[in-house]
Amino acid sequence: MWMSIFTSVEVGLMFALMALGVYLSFRILDFPDLTVDGSFVTGAAVAAIMLVNGANPLIAVTAAFAAGFIAGVITGLLHTVGGINPLLSGILMMIALYSINLRIMDAPNVSLLTQTHLFTWIREGIGGTWAIMGVMVAVVLVVKVLLDFFLKTEFGLALRAVGDNHLMITSFSGNIHFYKVFGLGLSNALVALAGALVAQYSGFADVNAGIGMIVIGLASVIIGEAIFGKKTIIRTTLAVIVGAIIYRIIVALALRVEFLETGDLKLITAIIVILALVLPKAIAKQKETMRKRQRRLRLSAQKG
Amino acid sequence: MLQLNEIYKVFNEGTPDEKVAIDEISLDVKKGDFITIIGSNGAGKSTLFNIIAGKMFPDMGEVVINGQDVTRLSEYKRARRIGRVFQDPMAGTSPTLTIEENLAIAYSRVKPRTLRPGVTAKRRTFFKEQLETLGLGLEDRLRAKVGLLSGGERQALSLLMATFTKPDLLLLDEHTAALDPSRAALITRLTKEIVEREQLTTIMITHNMQQAVDLGNRILMMDKGQIIFEEEGARKKHLTVSDLLNEFGKMKGTELSDRTLLGG
Numbered sequence: 001m002w003m004s005i006f007t008s009v010e011v012g013l014m015f016a017l018m019a020l021g022v023y024l025s026f027r028i029l030d031f032p033d034l035t036v037d038g039s040f041v042t043g044a045a046v047a048a049i050m051l052v053n054g055a056n057p058l059i060a061v062t063a064a065f066a067a068g069f070i071a072g073v074i075t076g077l078l079h080t081v082g083g084i085n086p087l088l089s090g091i092l093m094m095i096a097l098y099s100i101n102l103r104i105m106d107a108p109n110v111s112l113l114t115q116t117h118l119f120t121w122i123r124e125g126i127g128g129t130w131a132i133m134g135v136m137v138a139v140v141l142v143v144k145v146l147l148d149f150f151l152k153t154e155f156g157l158a159l160r161a162v163g164d165n166h167l168m169i170t171s172f173s174g175n176i177h178f179y180k181v182f183g184l185g186l187s188n189a190l191v192a193l194a195g196a197l198v199a200q201y202s203g204f205a206d207v208n209a210g211i212g213m214i215v216i217g218l219a220s221v222i223i224g225e226a227i228f229g230k231k232t233i234i235r236t237t238l239a240v241i242v243g244a245i246i247y248r249i250i251v252a253l254a255l256r257v258e259f260l261e262t263g264d265l266k267l268i269t270a271i272i273v274i275l276a277l278v279l280p281k282a283i284a285k286q287k288e289t290m291r292k293r294q295r296r297l298r299l300s301a302q303k304g
Numbered sequence: 305m306l307q308l309n310e311i312y313k314v315f316n317e318g319t320p321d322e323k324v325a326i327d328e329i330s331l332d333v334k335k336g337d338f339i340t341i342i343g344s345n346g347a348g349k350s351t352l353f354n355i356i357a358g359k360m361f362p363d364m365g366e367v368v369i370n371g372q373d374v375t376r377l378s379e380y381k382r383a384r385r386i387g388r389v390f391q392d393p394m395a396g397t398s399p400t401l402t403i404e405e406n407l408a409i410a411y412s413r414v415k416p417r418t419l420r421p422g423v424t425a426k427r428r429t430f431f432k433e434q435l436e437t438l439g440l441g442l443e444d445r446l447r448a449k450v451g452l453l454s455g456g457e458r459q460a461l462s463l464l465m466a467t468f469t470k471p472d473l474l475l476l477d478e479h480t481a482a483l484d485p486s487r488a489a490l491i492t493r494l495t496k497e498i499v500e501r502e503q504l505t506t507i508m509i510t511h512n513m514q515q516a517v518d519l520g521n522r523i524l525m526m527d528k529g530q531i532i533f534e535e536e537g538a539r540k541k542h543l544t545v546s547d548l549l550n551e552f553g554k555m556k557g558t559e560l561s562d563r564t565l566l567g568g
Contacts, residue, residue, distance in 0.1 A: 149421075150419070152405075152421055152422060152423070153417075153418065153419045153420060153421055153422055154408065154409075154412040154417040154418050154419070154420060154421075154422045155417045155418065155419055156419075156422070157401065157405050157408055157409050157412075157422040158409060158412075158417050160398070160400070160401060160405075161398040161401060161409055164398040164399060164400050164401065165394075165395070165397065165398045165399065167390070167395050168395060168396055168397060168398055168409075169398070169409065170379055170380050170383065171357075171379075171383050171387075171388045171390075171396070171466075172383060172409050172410050172412075172413040172465070173380050173381065173383035173384045173413045173414075174380060174383075174409075174417075175378075175380045176380070
């Protein structure tokens with residue numbers, strides 16, 4: 001039990017990077033980007049192939065990041081230059097990436113069990129139960145702090161305004177096409193980074209690993225926001241990270257239920273997202289009704 | 305400052321819905337001019353603005369700003385020199401960003417955006433000073449999200465954001481039309497103050513004749529894509545709403561008198 005939660009947190013931290021990417025496209029740019037399902041695997045595939053060919057793990061991970069960035073940029077160009085609707089641009093890129101990922105790996109999956117990679121480094125170099133957890137916490141925090149800072153720069157503020165009010169940012173000399181393309185690039189770079197880390201952690205890269213990734217990202221964003229709110233950027237990015245971890249824990253716990261099987265995972269995910277979307281509203285409504293009823297009671301009591 | 309040379313724009317060209325939106329308009333706007341434009345719906349006022357701002361390009365003619373031909377320059381590039389306030393009070397600001405962040409976006413309009421923080425201590429002081437000139441108490445709410453402000457407050461903020469970097473040209477597109485009378489009066493007063501203080505070259509579209517008469521040193525009346533009446537300087541100063549209504553009457557009058565003649 002404790003072990004499975006511990007692993008959930010470790011994996012959750014890796015998926016938190018993907019969730020931050022989804023947050024960037026879905027919330028900041030207001031662009032529901034389905035590229036994620038493909039770019040997650042692209043990250044895994046690029047890192048895996050480079051590792052198999054003896055590349056330095058850090059370089060492999062950096063290359064995965066760059067590959068994700070390019071994928072996102074292409075989705076962005078499809079939308080901005082091609083004038084294709086956001087959902088469709090993402091779907092087209094996702095489908096295209098499936099074939100590209102197969103080409104990169106040259107097989108449906110690549111095993112990393114015998115390779116030296118980031119986590120074998122950490123296990124051997126630092127050692128102990130907490131090594132991977134510690135490193136991942138550090139990595140995620142660094143990404144979070146950088147992202148927080150970035151979103152408050154002149155450039156980052158303009159990026160946020162693009163998703164918020166594109167008419168306004170155009171009238172203040174912001175090129176919305178450029179910001180969208182760059183934002184989607186950064187988003188998918190983070191997703192691919194997560195893909196590269198997860199592949200090394202689980203010891204393989206699989207061409208089907210990305211299916212439903214966007215929903216998992218959304219689940220993390222929505223769970224986090226539902227629990228922690230989204231008052232400031234600093235708080236929201238933290239919420240997204242914790243949301244990703246909570247999601248993993250819920251899944252781990254759900255899978256311990258007798259009658260549920262591994263194949264039910266996607267269904268569980270969908271139900272979690274639905275609950276996270278519906279519950280906060282229902283709770284708020286219930287609170288409002290209670291407040292009204294109490295006020296009525298008080299008023300009628302005063303009237304006597 | 306701004307020259308429009310024989311601007312011509314047709315919509316749906318070659319179809320039954322063809323409509324000449326701008327019919328060879330030429331206009332020479334001098335530095336410091338404050339022009340008000342009136343005209344009925346569909347007269348081409350908004351199209352003219354869109355062509356000046358670069359949201360759409362004319363079919364013929366050229367747009368020249370400070371001697372530079374910008375006819376085909378994209379909207380966001382032109383925006384470095386042109387400030388705009390829209391009719392919709394929600395259009396000029398970003399609701400999920402704070403007041404100071406919105407001001408920072410407007411502040412970095414004039415040069416390429418960098419990876420330096422948008423809001424710095426020095427800028428915050430400047431933003432505060434600027435907000436104080438509005439007299440709405442917004443200077444004490446720098447970190448409030450703009451989505452929480454009222455329509456009037458948001459429009460006042462939009463006006464400040466459009467002007468405090470001293471653009472070469474300010475375009476006001478019926479920017480008081482969506483507000484209640486007292487808020488509209490406030491925005492009109494602020495507009496007058498800011499334009500005079502910063503000596504901004506301004507063009508304002510309005511449906512409010514009183515506003516068109518009270519503000520500015522030049523007035524244009526548009527109809528069917530043409531400028532049909534123009535007045536400036538001292539004569540503009542003495543213009544009254546009834547004079548304008550007379551002009552409107554004359555314009556409709558041609559049709560009217562024809563019909564009267566036929567009937568008679």
